[in-house]
Amino acid sequence: MKDMHSPPPPAGPNHVAIIMDGNGRWAQQRGRPRLYGHHAGARRVREIVEACPDLGVKYLTVFAFSTENWKRTQAEVSGLMALFKRYITREAQTLIRNGICVRFIGDRMKLDETLVRLMDELELMTADNDVVNLTIALNYGGRDEVARATKRLAREVAAGRIDPETVDAETLARFLDTYVLPDPDLVIRTSGEARISNFLLWQSAYSEYEFVDTLWPDFTRDEFAKVVGRFARRERRFGAVPG
Numbered sequence: 001m002k003d004m005h006s007p008p009p010p011a012g013p014n015h016v017a018i019i020m021d022g023n024g025r026w027a028q029q030r031g032r033p034r035l036y037g038h039h040a041g042a043r044r045v046r047e048i049v050e051a052c053p054d055l056g057v058k059y060l061t062v063f064a065f066s067t068e069n070w071k072r073t074q075a076e077v078s079g080l081m082a083l084f085k086r087y088i089t090r091e092a093q094t095l096i097r098n099g100i101c102v103r104f105i106g107d108r109m110k111l112d113e114t115l116v117r118l119m120d121e122l123e124l125m126t127a128d129n130d131v132v133n134l135t136i137a138l139n140y141g142g143r144d145e146v147a148r149a150t151k152r153l154a155r156e157v158a159a160g161r162i163d164p165e166t167v168d169a170e171t172l173a174r175f176l177d178t179y180v181l182p183d184p185d186l187v188i189r190t191s192g193e194a195r196i197s198n199f200l201l202w203q204s205a206y207s208e209y210e211f212v213d214t215l216w217p218d219f220t221r222d223e224f225a226k227v228v229g230r231f232a233r234r235e236r237r238f239g240a241v242p243g
Contacts, residue, residue: 012055012056012229014056015059015184016052016185016228018060018188019187019189019190019196019199020062020063020190021189021215022215023037023215023217026215026216027040034076037217041217044219046094048060049095050098059182061184062135062136062137063137064137065140066140066198067140067141068141068197088118095122095126096129098131099131100131100132101129101130101131101132105135105137105140105178106137106139107140107148110139111139142202145176145177146176148175149172149177150172152175153175181203183204185207186207186209188210188211189211190216190219192212192213193211210230
């Protein structure tokens with residue numbers, strides 16, 4: 001008979017964020033161009049999104065293109081932009097059918113009009129879905145996000161709509177790209193690199209981190225489930241001492 005006084009099982013992460021690293025190296029290991037790896041990585045996104053409901057993950061945020069990625073070769077950048085357009089076009093109906101709500105975060109000013117239009121349309125088409133909230137960070141950088149948020153907040157203060165004496169961390173958070181999202185519980189980086197690369201700097205203040213050796217195109221549903229399972233065994237104190 002189940003002990004009615006036993007503690008509930010540890011909760012898994014509600015929000016998982018992933019730095020999807022290793023596409024280029026995966027392709028080079030196979031003697032293929034880097035874009036071949038990016039296409040393989042895009043296919044992996046679908047599998048991980050589809051795994052979320054069974055794992056209790058309600059929010060998934062993926063790092064697709066950073067503000068620093070413009071430093072890559074023009075051929076790779078152009079190929080990635082074409083891949084993003086193709087992904088949105090091809091995956092839209094699957095995302096809608098599976099109840100996925102899609103949002104994009106990042107600075108859209110540098111993206112071309114066609115891509116921005118496709119992003120806007122996908123957000124609108126999936127706005128009422130609630131099985132999984134998929135956020136795609138595109139032309140995103142954590143420092144850039146905070147700078148843009150601060151600029152918007154400063155305009156509100158200058159216009160007299162916000163008293164500067166009332167500004168606190170919660171006030172600034174309302175101007176971030178992620179204002180409608182909970183902070184990530186777990187941040188995963190694939191490919192063996194142990195750095196956060198300017199990703200969700202504000203939001204991940206108390207996130208748990210997992211750095212895994214697997215290159216992103218090889219990061220399977222089973223490995224994702226194992227990482228999520230390990231999270232449930234962690235003790236999160238948010239600055240407090242153990243109870």
